[in-house]
Amino acid sequence: MTQGGFGSGAAGGTPDRSLRLVGLRKEYVRGTPVLRDVSIDFAPKGMTAIIGPSGTGKSTLIRCVNRLVEPTAGQILFLGRDMAKLHGGELRTARRRIGMVFQEYNLVERLTAIENVLCGRLGYVSAWRAWLRRYPAEDIDGAFELLEAVGLAERAGQRADALSGGQRQRIGIARALMQRPDLLLADEPTSSLDPKTSVEIMELMVELAGRRDIPIVINIHNVELAKRFAQRIVGMTGGSVVFDGRPEELRDEHLKAIYGGEAWL
Amino acid sequence: MSAAPAAASIAREWQRFTPRQRLTRYAFYLFAVAALMQSLRSVEIIPEFLEDMPEQVADLFTRMWPIDWNYYPTTVHAALVETLHIATLGTILSLALAFPVGIMAARNIVRWPAVQLFAKFILVSSRSVNSLVWALLFVAVFGPGALAGTLAIAFRSIGFVGKLLGEALEEAHRGPVEALTAAGAPPASVFLKAYWPQVQPSFWSIALFRLDINIRESAVLGLVGAGGIGTALDDALSLLYWDQVAMTLLTIFAVVIVAEIAVTYIRSRIL
Amino acid sequence: MSAASRRNPFPVNWPARVAWVALAAYTVYAASLFQLTWTRFLTGIDNGAKFLDRMFPPLLGKWDLLWVGMSESVEIALIASALGVVLSVPVGLLAARNLMPGWVTWLARGLIALCRSFHPMIVAILFVKSVGFGALAGIMALVVSSIGFIAKLFAEAIEEISLKQVEAVRATGAGFANVLIMGVIPQVLARFIGFATYQIDSNLRNSTMVGIVGGGGIGATLFTAFQRFDYDFVLTILITIIALIMVGEIVSGWMRRTFQ
Numbered sequence: 001m002t003q004g005g006f007g008s009g010a011a012g013g014t015p016d017r018s019l020r021l022v023g024l025r026k027e028y029v030r031g032t033p034v035l036r037d038v039s040i041d042f043a044p045k046g047m048t049a050i051i052g053p054s055g056t057g058k059s060t061l062i063r064c065v066n067r068l069v070e071p072t073a074g075q076i077l078f079l080g081r082d083m084a085k086l087h088g089g090e091l092r093t094a095r096r097r098i099g100m101v102f103q104e105y106n107l108v109e110r111l112t113a114i115e116n117v118l119c120g121r122l123g124y125v126s127a128w129r130a131w132l133r134r135y136p137a138e139d140i141d142g143a144f145e146l147l148e149a150v151g152l153a154e155r156a157g158q159r160a161d162a163l164s165g166g167q168r169q170r171i172g173i174a175r176a177l178m179q180r181p182d183l184l185l186a187d188e189p190t191s192s193l194d195p196k197t198s199v200e201i202m203e204l205m206v207e208l209a210g211r212r213d214i215p216i217v218i219n220i221h222n223v224e225l226a227k228r229f230a231q232r233i234v235g236m237t238g239g240s241v242v243f244d245g246r247p248e249e250l251r252d253e254h255l256k257a258i259y260g261g262e263a264w265l
Numbered sequence: 266m267s268a269a270p271a272a273a274s275i276a277r278e279w280q281r282f283t284p285r286q287r288l289t290r291y292a293f294y295l296f297a298v299a300a301l302m303q304s305l306r307s308v309e310i311i312p313e314f315l316e317d318m319p320e321q322v323a324d325l326f327t328r329m330w331p332i333d334w335n336y337y338p339t340t341v342h343a344a345l346v347e348t349l350h351i352a353t354l355g356t357i358l359s360l361a362l363a364f365p366v367g368i369m370a371a372r373n374i375v376r377w378p379a380v381q382l383f384a385k386f387i388l389v390s391s392r393s394v395n396s397l398v399w400a401l402l403f404v405a406v407f408g409p410g411a412l413a414g415t416l417a418i419a420f421r422s423i424g425f426v427g428k429l430l431g432e433a434l435e436e437a438h439r440g441p442v443e444a445l446t447a448a449g450a451p452p453a454s455v456f457l458k459a460y461w462p463q464v465q466p467s468f469w470s471i472a473l474f475r476l477d478i479n480i481r482e483s484a485v486l487g488l489v490g491a492g493g494i495g496t497a498l499d500d501a502l503s504l505l506y507w508d509q510v511a512m513t514l515l516t517i518f519a520v521v522i523v524a525e526i527a528v529t530y531i532r533s534r535i536l
Numbered sequence: 537m538s539a540a541s542r543r544n545p546f547p548v549n550w551p552a553r554v555a556w557v558a559l560a561a562y563t564v565y566a567a568s569l570f571q572l573t574w575t576r577f578l579t580g581i582d583n584g585a586k587f588l589d590r591m592f593p594p595l596l597g598k599w600d601l602l603w604v605g606m607s608e609s610v611e612i613a614l615i616a617s618a619l620g621v622v623l624s625v626p627v628g629l630l631a632a633r634n635l636m637p638g639w640v641t642w643l644a645r646g647l648i649a650l651c652r653s654f655h656p657m658i659v660a661i662l663f664v665k666s667v668g669f670g671a672l673a674g675i676m677a678l679v680v681s682s683i684g685f686i687a688k689l690f691a692e693a694i695e696e697i698s699l700k701q702v703e704a705v706r707a708t709g710a711g712f713a714n715v716l717i718m719g720v721i722p723q724v725l726a727r728f729i730g731f732a733t734y735q736i737d738s739n740l741r742n743s744t745m746v747g748i749v750g751g752g753g754i755g756a757t758l759f760t761a762f763q764r765f766d767y768d769f770v771l772t773i774l775i776t777i778i779a780l781i782m783v784g785e786i787v788s789g790w791m792r793r794t795f796q
Contacts, residue, residue: 109463130454130458133546143545309752310670314672321666322666395742402587406580412571488748518654522649
């Protein structure tokens, strides 16, 4: 197994992988913002964890980055472009550069594990070739390498609905890395998993992305996991950032500010 | 015992219905009874015919027996094969025609109201016209024969297949769609790899279900000249050869039963 | 892992491929059987244009004929629905395997299967022979198809009910009729109303067709108009039928909302 052979960045050197959000605002209902002009500069490597209570706009924030949710105002600067201004083919080209891992895995249940991983290449492969399953040979090699890296090589031919939750999330990670992304977004990737599997998934993500120098932006409920794996923690409440610092700086008073109350501490 | 009094007693016991709801119910009973009474008064039923019925039925059976088995190899067999072709080809054609309409009707895929309205119009008009009327129309255009029958079956089925396909697409899980969109996949790939794998079992199930219905329906198209086993039935009827009618009916009965068993079996296998 | 399986992670699904080829081959074969040729298609288009030309504008003169036929169709549908719904209740109950002894259910199921297997038009032909031309034959044909549909689904609905509630009612010492009324009917009533309203719509559609074989209603008028090439009157009849069916769907939707 070659170390990080696949997905280790574009051939002509690594571009600047830092993501900048400037005054990002989202209103699902006019006049009631879910995100209140959020501005964050993310580092070009390492993991940034976004924590905060449910319904505070973390998921919306992550989904705005690759425009699964349309931001109402603000800029999303990545790889020298403003993601918020892109449309159609340009937007799809930009999305290819950003991998995403989901809470419910979002695998295509009736396709095999290997084909789910290859779905990460759909932005590069024409629909016609995808229909005939004529993926380029290097993509197929890459998919097998990633399956091996997540420890599921022998499950390649199994359908996704035959896999356990942890296995599905591993496939989800492999699919995201299959895009050879310059940024990895993770939306509550461990919320549907048991504690042990959660740690394994976090380790896997950190290791595989770290090897490829891909920065991770993760939104996560579990503060302990965030402190253990992230280099930076952003605490949000009511659509605004209320804490931004290193994990060891996060104290109980910060958590109180983020989540409110203290009985749970 | 009828269902209606039970409904009324529940209505009183549960006290769940507002006076307005109760009023609507009584208005409905009144309307239904009045309509039924009016119908019974004005419909033309000749009692003598009803009295005559047992005699006529007995006569029918004596004329039907013995069944003219010889009618099968000479006429019914070829007509039966034609019926099966009409049903199958009509179903295939309707699947091809209904596929784009179903996609257009799915609210989560197509976001332009005009396209959806257009799709709804096609679906509703296909279903509101009976297959016999479709057959009459196509006989008028293409002349009598199996071609008119096939087109009638196909056009009648578009509404059914398209509506159910559209509903299956609307019920597809959003997750895989979101994941492939996030990977930058073009719309065609998203459909192919996120929607289609999810609706594929329902699609084949709908197709088989419709095939079962179409086999029944195609058996009567011959009555209006659109080919198939109905033609054999119509010929025998117009000549009052009831033993041949019996042979044809027996064949239809057998085919419908076999088709239903086969379709149920295949559906249980693929689902 | 072998190099071969690594290169080709999608083993050819031979059964599916064979099925697709067979389907394509069949389609071509069947189409050729029906002489579906280009020239025939062009002639058809030509005929279709003439046909449409003769359809428009719809004929607005023969109101009497239209009214008589349509009202008879509605009467057939209403009477057949009422009888069909009422008769479906006992037949459906007798066919439910969780309430009745085996031999009874087999008899009832046989009756339902017999009612279901023939198209209403064919049943109408047999009744026309038995009771003569006219509305009575149409009514009887639609009653038969109503029993086939409602009783079958009703029996299936009863078989899916929770027996715990039935047990609870039985435990109070209630007689069989009371068990039915209090333990069974409440559980299936909503679905029964759903089947019944669906069948009323279906009866309305079919009542406009049984006339083609002599079962009364507008169907006879429509068929005659076709045979006489009175396509403008055909269009008038079709528009009226479609309007009637749509009104019927609105009424049955209203009925469903009122009672479910």
